[in-house]
Amino acid sequence: MKNKWRILKILVTVILFGFLLSFSLKRFNNARMENVSINMNQGKTPVYFIDEKDIKDLVKQYNPTKKIGDVKIPELETKINENPFVDSANVFMNLNGNLNIDIKQRVPVFRLSKKGKDFYVDEKGVEFPISKNFSYPCMLVMGDVEASEYQELGRLIEKIDKDDFCKKYFIGIKKEKGGYNLLTSDGHFKVELGDLENIDFKVQGFKTFVEKYLVYQNPQKYKKVSVKYNNQIVTTLNPYFKDNDSMLRNAPKIEIVKTEEKPVQLLAATPVKTEATPEPKKEAKKADVKKESTKPKTTEKKSPPKKSTEKKKETSSKPSSDKKKKAKVIVE
Template identity: 65%
Template sequence: MKNKYRILKIVITVIILGFLLSFSLKKFSGQKITDNKISVRMNEKTPVYFIDEKDIREIVNKENPSRKVGDLNIPELEKKINALPAVDSANVYLNLNGKLNLDIKQRVPVFRLNKDGKDFYVDEKGVEFPISKTYSHPCMLVTGNVKKDEYQKLAELVEKIDKDDFSKKYFIGISKDRNNDYNLLTSEGNYKVEIGDLDNIDFKVKGFKTFVEKYLVYQDAQKYSMISVKYQNQIVTTLNPYFKENDSLLKARGKDLAKISENTILKKEKQLVAKVSEIKKTAPAKTQAAKPKEVRKAEKKAPANQKQRQKLK
């Protein structure tokens, strides 16, 4: 009998708990998800603005017109947000107080690729996604027939350029030519830096840096059309056929310096001539003034000699 009473108590307790739980769930399901109960957080380190909080709230309201907790399909909503091209990942969950949380990470472009007349972004994972009509992210421009299996290495190259002060100053773009060689476009002059493939990038950039510091700084940047560092342990330069030595900035500077030196020499010569002329003008005046003094001294000495002669007599 005691065991029967215990079993009966357990059954009654379970029924009561189930009733209370169902009542709570029914009440929780009937709660409204108001705007102040929707929390949208963008978790990317680099600020990008392909989508904003307003866009996410519109998707939430579209997926749940009644705004009731019970009518919200969280897995479907999460799937919809993850399907957005600019979204890298999305996590959607509800709190016990009925607050809807959406943690979203957007894709951050590493470079913008112009391929076959089309423009699109590529992120650090090598994933393509379209450009936005409302927002343009500043990043390296790449042109040419770049293959998808090269995206990862190309993204690594762009990141290295962004982190290095020298490279960031010189390189403003990347192009791939018909020979499948990569070229770095520079901010100074019209020349390209040919690097060939995407291997040994650090060594190639170091070679170009040495060439700039030891040679190119003393030359006119317009003199070259190509500087190739793709070959091991050597740098090959291609001259610009339209460059004229007479138009060299360095020669112009040399002429300016020559003019400056000539002008300084002429000024010094004029100063010397002026000093000599002043000396000549002052010299005769001094000699003329000296003669009367000598005569007066001679006249004063004469009476003394006469007295000496009278004594001798």
């Protein structure tokens, strides 16, 4: 009998508890939703792509009656996650009947201009559009960058942002002919990186170039500084810089004159020796021939070798001028 009474008591308590629970749940579901709390989880760099008003409008769509029991929490959560500016979202209801929404927005690493379209790329390599309400200051990247390079390119930009030296010099990245170039703020030159391998070593090479050479020169002197080669820095001069213009034009001329003067002197010296030796013979002939009066004939015979020497000089000078013209084209 005692066991029966115990079982009966348990059954009665369970029924009463179930009745009270159903009654409280029904009352709770029919209650009006008092508050909607939206928490935008911000990191070190705050972003404002999403407005709280937009999220509240979504809540109204999924709860038109404003009752707690009519809120479709799973559907609302998936809808918020479909927003391209949202990295992750969590929607839940507390015991007080308040709806809580935690949202983490995407943070751009760089802005990519590709095939006439502009969009952001986050640290995960996900593309998302540019917002009309908010513009995030980040590195601008131009060129046909492949999606597989997004994360590696993001790591390069992260290193630039953390380094005060790089952050001062580099303002953009451009991909040209399969290689990357860093655009600088000081001067009109660009830094050629090549591929994205050994980035630390390449950036360190540019630092040494700036500290040892560029500090004492005008940055506009250079058009390009290449650090893509191993243990080597190659610079290209700016042809529109005034000092470079004189240097590019005068330096090759000096080298060409030095190499061309020697053969010209040799060609001019050989006929002089032949003319110097027969001079005594000419005087003797003149003494003997005075009686015969054949002076015009001797002059006619002597004139052709002089013309030949002049032709030799002319022919020797012509190739030098032609060579000078070719060298100018190569230098330019």
